[in-house]
Amino acid sequence: MANQVIHTAINGQEHTHEVEPRMLLVHYIRDVVGLTGTHVGCETSLCGACTIMVDGQAVKSCTMLAVQADGAEIMTIEGLAQNGELHPIQEGFWECHGLQCGFCTPGMIIAAHQLLQRNPNPSEDEIRHGLDGNLCRCTGYQHIVDAVQYAAEKMQGSRERKEV
Amino acid sequence: MTAVAGPSRMIGAPIKRREDPRLIQGLSHYVDDIKLVDTLHCTFLRSDYAHAEIKSIDTAAAKDLPGVVTVITGKDIEGKVGDVPCGADLPGLKVPDHPALSIGRVRFVGEPIAAVVATDSYIARDALDLIEVDYEELPTVVDPEKAIEAGSPLIYEEFGDNIGFTMPLEAGDADAAFAEADHVVSGRFVNQRLIPNAMEPRGVLAQYLPGDGSLTVWSSTQVPHGLKTNLGLIVDIPEHLVRVIAPEVGGAFGSKLNVYPEEIVVSYLAIQLCKPVKWIEKRTENFTTTIHGRDQINYVEIAVKNDGTITALRAKTIADIGASYQLLTPLIPTLTNLMIVGGYKIQNVKVELIGALTNKMATDAYRGAGRPEATYIIERIVSMAAKQLGMDPKDIRFKNFPQPEEFPLEIATGITFDSGNYQASLNKALEIVNYDEQRAQQAELRQQGKYMGIGLCTYVEICAFGPSAGVPGGGWESATVRVERTGKVTVLSGVSPHGQGQETSFAQIIGDEFGVDIDDIIIVHGDTGRQPQGIGTFGSRATAVGGTAMVVAAGQVKEKMAKIAAHLMEANPDDLVFENGQIFVGGSPDQAVEFATVAGEAHTAANLPPDTDPGLEATHFFEPSNFTFPFGAHVAVVEVDIDTGEIDIQRYVAVDDIGNIINPLLVNGQVHGGIAQGLGQALYEGAVYDENGQLLTGTFMDYAIPKATHLPRFESDHTVTPSPVNPLGVKGVGEAGTIASTPCMVNAVVDALSPLGITQIDMPMTPNRVWQAIQDAKEGGNG
Numbered sequence: 001m002a003n004q005v006i007h008t009a010i011n012g013q014e015h016t017h018e019v020e021p022r023m024l025l026v027h028y029i030r031d032v033v034g035l036t037g038t039h040v041g042c043e044t045s046l047c048g049a050c051t052i053m054v055d056g057q058a059v060k061s062c063t064m065l066a067v068q069a070d071g072a073e074i075m076t077i078e079g080l081a082q083n084g085e086l087h088p089i090q091e092g093f094w095e096c097h098g099l100q101c102g103f104c105t106p107g108m109i110i111a112a113h114q115l116l117q118r119n120p121n122p123s124e125d126e127i128r129h130g131l132d133g134n135l136c137r138c139t140g141y142q143h144i145v146d147a148v149q150y151a152a153e154k155m156q157g158s159r160e161r162k163e164v
Numbered sequence: 165m166t167a168v169a170g171p172s173r174m175i176g177a178p179i180k181r182r183e184d185p186r187l188i189q190g191l192s193h194y195v196d197d198i199k200l201v202d203t204l205h206c207t208f209l210r211s212d213y214a215h216a217e218i219k220s221i222d223t224a225a226a227k228d229l230p231g232v233v234t235v236i237t238g239k240d241i242e243g244k245v246g247d248v249p250c251g252a253d254l255p256g257l258k259v260p261d262h263p264a265l266s267i268g269r270v271r272f273v274g275e276p277i278a279a280v281v282a283t284d285s286y287i288a289r290d291a292l293d294l295i296e297v298d299y300e301e302l303p304t305v306v307d308p309e310k311a312i313e314a315g316s317p318l319i320y321e322e323f324g325d326n327i328g329f330t331m332p333l334e335a336g337d338a339d340a341a342f343a344e345a346d347h348v349v350s351g352r353f354v355n356q357r358l359i360p361n362a363m364e365p366r367g368v369l370a371q372y373l374p375g376d377g378s379l380t381v382w383s384s385t386q387v388p389h390g391l392k393t394n395l396g397l398i399v400d401i402p403e404h405l406v407r408v409i410a411p412e413v414g415g416a417f418g419s420k421l422n423v424y425p426e427e428i429v430v431s432y433l434a435i436q437l438c439k440p441v442k443w444i445e446k447r448t449e450n451f452t453t454t455i456h457g458r459d460q461i462n463y464v465e466i467a468v469k470n471d472g473t474i475t476a477l478r479a480k481t482i483a484d485i486g487a488s489y490q491l492l493t494p495l496i497p498t499l500t501n502l503m504i505v506g507g508y509k510i511q512n513v514k515v516e517l518i519g520a521l522t523n524k525m526a527t528d529a530y531r532g533a534g535r536p537e538a539t540y541i542i543e544r545i546v547s548m549a550a551k552q553l554g555m556d557p558k559d560i561r562f563k564n565f566p567q568p569e570e571f572p573l574e575i576a577t578g579i580t581f582d583s584g585n586y587q588a589s590l591n592k593a594l595e596i597v598n599y600d601e602q603r604a605q606q607a608e609l610r611q612q613g614k615y616m617g618i619g620l621c622t623y624v625e626i627c628a629f630g631p632s633a634g635v636p637g638g639g640w641e642s643a644t645v646r647v648e649r650t651g652k653v654t655v656l657s658g659v660s661p662h663g664q665g666q667e668t669s670f671a672q673i674i675g676d677e678f679g680v681d682i683d684d685i686i687i688v689h690g691d692t693g694r695q696p697q698g699i700g701t702f703g704s705r706a707t708a709v710g711g712t713a714m715v716v717a718a719g720q721v722k723e724k725m726a727k728i729a730a731h732l733m734e735a736n737p738d739d740l741v742f743e744n745g746q747i748f749v750g751g752s753p754d755q756a757v758e759f760a761t762v763a764g765e766a767h768t769a770a771n772l773p774p775d776t777d778p779g780l781e782a783t784h785f786f787e788p789s790n791f792t793f794p795f796g797a798h799v800a801v802v803e804v805d806i807d808t809g810e811i812d813i814q815r816y817v818a819v820d821d822i823g824n825i826i827n828p829l830l831v832n833g834q835v836h837g838g839i840a841q842g843l844g845q846a847l848y849e850g851a852v853y854d855e856n857g858q859l860l861t862g863t864f865m866d867y868a869i870p871k872a873t874h875l876p877r878f879e880s881d882h883t884v885t886p887s888p889v890n891p892l893g894v895k896g897v898g899e900a901g902t903i904a905s906t907p908c909m910v911n912a913v914v915d916a917l918s919p920l921g922i923t924q925i926d927m928p929m930t931p932n933r934v935w936q937a938i939q940d941a942k943e944g945g946n947g
């Protein structure tokens with residue numbers, strides 16, 4: 001099959017590339033666009049290391065072809081901090097020691113981002129269920145749960161401040 | 165002048181990690197994130213059969229595929245590169261050839277046969293489908309007990325049997341003790357095969373520069389230095405022209421403590437092609453061809469007196485070592501022998517260990533490496549003995565612990581425990597969990613037909629590998645400490661952390677030593693080009709051995725700085741204090757000079773004291789006098805649903821004594837992660853090969869590493885018994901959780917089901933297995 005031209009906006013920046021129709025989205029992001037913060041842990045949609053946001057939905061980018069993302073707005077881990085300021089979820093992971101080797105972390109943070117969008121005040125149980133598609137071999141998850149709770153509180157606080 | 169604040173002790177503080185900002189923003193570089201211009205991509209063709217003769221390999225069609233640069237087989241590199249190395253040296257060990265690409269015969273599924281190099285990784289994968297291999301299947305053996313029987317198919321005909329080695333161990337007179345025993349308690353335990361599954365698969369990128377003849381290899385490894393020396397010898401490049409870099413490494417747990425065929429082949433190809441060559445492991449390859457762990461069958465019996473005193477232990481262990489040896493394969497089960505009496509004063513020991521070759525991937529060091537097996541054996545059999553004698557499982561433990569004043573304590577297997585207070589850690593754990601209340605509640609629930617269980621594990625393990633006599637290739641560690649001209653501190657360490665956080669904890673130690681801000685210190689590791697000699701990170705050794713090397717080197721630099729500062733202030737160097745970025749005379753803080761000023765003077769060198777060379781740098785190689793022996797007590801409280809076999813973990817309490825603690829935040833992380841992996845073994849994980857040697861659990865779908873919903877919240881606490889074998893007083897924490905939690909959980913579940921007469925459930929204790937055990941017990945009870 002002939003190569004196809006795709007247009008994407010990744011972390012607010014426009015990209016146009018010609019890609020092989022069989023190329024996985026995760027490889028497009030890592031190897032063509034050059035954003036290597038998104039990781040590949042299994043290539044079979046089971047580990048979550050490759051999780052990114054596509055049009056507002058958390059997606060395992062090893063399960064999508066690059067051509068399917070034509071016209072999409074994408075956010076990767078590199079796009080989460082704004083103006084040099086960490087996102088509260090990133091801050092939570094740092095404060096609560098939510099990572100060790102860091103390989104699962106970008107996917108875990110993006111999954112947590114989606115979780116908190118849907119449920120700004122999750123219980124511990126809801127956090128654990130919300131992160132069920134993301135594997136971490138290092139932490140035993142407890143500090144990850146703490147990190148998400150930290151972020152939820154912080155985000156709640158800033159929402160309340162805005163409302164005042 | 166402002167008053168000088170008290171010493172800013174960073175040791176012991178929960179300082180958040182300096183590694184994290186890059187990791188949480190996706191700005192770090194694992195091997196696959198390193199992109200060199202013109203890089204070629206390598207893939208491996210691997211055996212589909214567990215045991216077969218290779219009749220022929222036809223690579224012509226693959227070579228013709230546009231984009232393919234070359235295809236090589238074992239024959240192409242025969243005699244040109246050395247074998248995959250095994251560092252173990254046991255008496256009578258039979259060592260087979262281990263070519264990087266198999267020649268003539270394959271012995272396990274996944275064994276590499278050919279390597280393809282192409283301009284693009286997709287093309288390289290396409291080419292694999294075009295290689296034709298003509299196999300002639302051979303009989304296969306996967307069960308280690310069958311493998312050592314006469315008449316089994318032979319993995320290596322030249323050996324005459326499948327026994328790679330035997331290792332007996334005898335101390336005291338076990339047979340006599342058994343003859344006099346009031347009770348003999350026995351069991352057969354299966355420590356199932358596990359697959360480490362670091363989340364970052366392995367990966368190698370090699371670059372050869374023909375101009376200067378240098379080879380640089382980026383590898384996801386725990387042992388860049390060992391890899392450098394070995395690779396140089398194997399691909400025939402002098403060691404001083406080889407540089408190995410372990411960049412960001414995404415977890416390892418022992419699985420990257422090795423020299424793998426892919427590291428050899430990719431390096432060879434880079435040299436031949438004079439272009440960078442990269443290979444990134446697929447998860448399926450990680451399952452089949454990165455080392456596996458555990459896999460022992462243990463027949464165990466202990467001799468016990470009526471009062472609970474254990475007088476002797478006899479055991480026979482069959483360790484499944486797989487089809488070939490990786491770096492430490494045969495050594496791992498020998499650690500089980502060493503630690504088999506656990507934390508109990510058992511004087512008479514008789515152990516037989518057989519290393520069985522089978523048509524499976526090699527086993528090697530996986531988190532705990534031999535000690536989880538030992539701990540499982542002793543902690544299960546001691547709990548079974550308590551049951552048989554009608555004792556509380558805590559009491560039989562107290563009965564057999566050594567007293568704190570008996571340390572250092574030489575145990576029957578010939579090693580010397582450095583320090584310990586086993587009573588204190590068990591008492592603390594019992595207190596935290598409210599043991600007596602839990603037992604009372606258990607009795608009440610049993611009345612209601614509910615199955616609550618309480619499991620104990622009091623472990624001791626062996627860490628800080630170690631004296632060089634006990635580690636192939638050396639057990640020392642090196643560090644260089646340099647104070648730069650501007651007062652910034654650079655530490656170059658031979659350890660190679662991959663998630664443990666020593667960029668932070670080591671900086672805490674150095675910060676206290678020099679009295680400088682942690683942000684003025686960097687810890688460089690994992691690069692043989694910057695710290696040429698080192699050993700690496702494994703066996704919970706980095707802080708105890710590598711940290712000590714660093715502290716000694718820092719002390720030498722500090723002494724020199726004191727001399728220079730004293731010269732500048734006309735003071736006595738012995739009176740000087742390093743604090744808050746200053747060096748001042750103790751008791752009169754007005755008499756001070758900036759740390760950075762002294763660093764500048766040392767390099768400007770115009771006003772140095774007599775007999776003082778310029779510069780501020782020291783290197784130290786630290787050789788520890790002994791291992792360290794962390795210990796502790798874990799308690800699990802569970803409830804088992806006997807209709808479904810499901811296990812609900814209600815409490816998990818861990819009291820670990822790891823000596824002094826540098827950073828409690830990082831220690832908690834290690835403890836949690838360790839417990840998670842141990843519970844993974846107890847409850848979920850297990851590598852299964854069918855009788856043809858096909859791995860049935862080769863994806864995350866079939867091999868269940870714990871998810872967030874599978875695990876409880878852990879309650880972690882400590883007692884502190886410093887180690888006397890290093891000046892930091894640290895012991896090591898990387899493996900404790902994994903070692904303790906597995907038997908702890910099995911003890912809890914068996915305790916829950918003991919009213920049904922259940923005394924053993926093999927791991928992983930999946931609901932199905934537990935349910936089956938309940939059915940069997942009920943039927944047995946009825947019949």
Ligand code: FES
Nearest residue numbers: 041043045048062
């Ligand atoms: S790499 Fe996509 S889920 Fe594992």
Ligand code: FES
Nearest residue numbers: 100104136137138
């Ligand atoms: S931090 Fe290593 S896998 Fe999660």
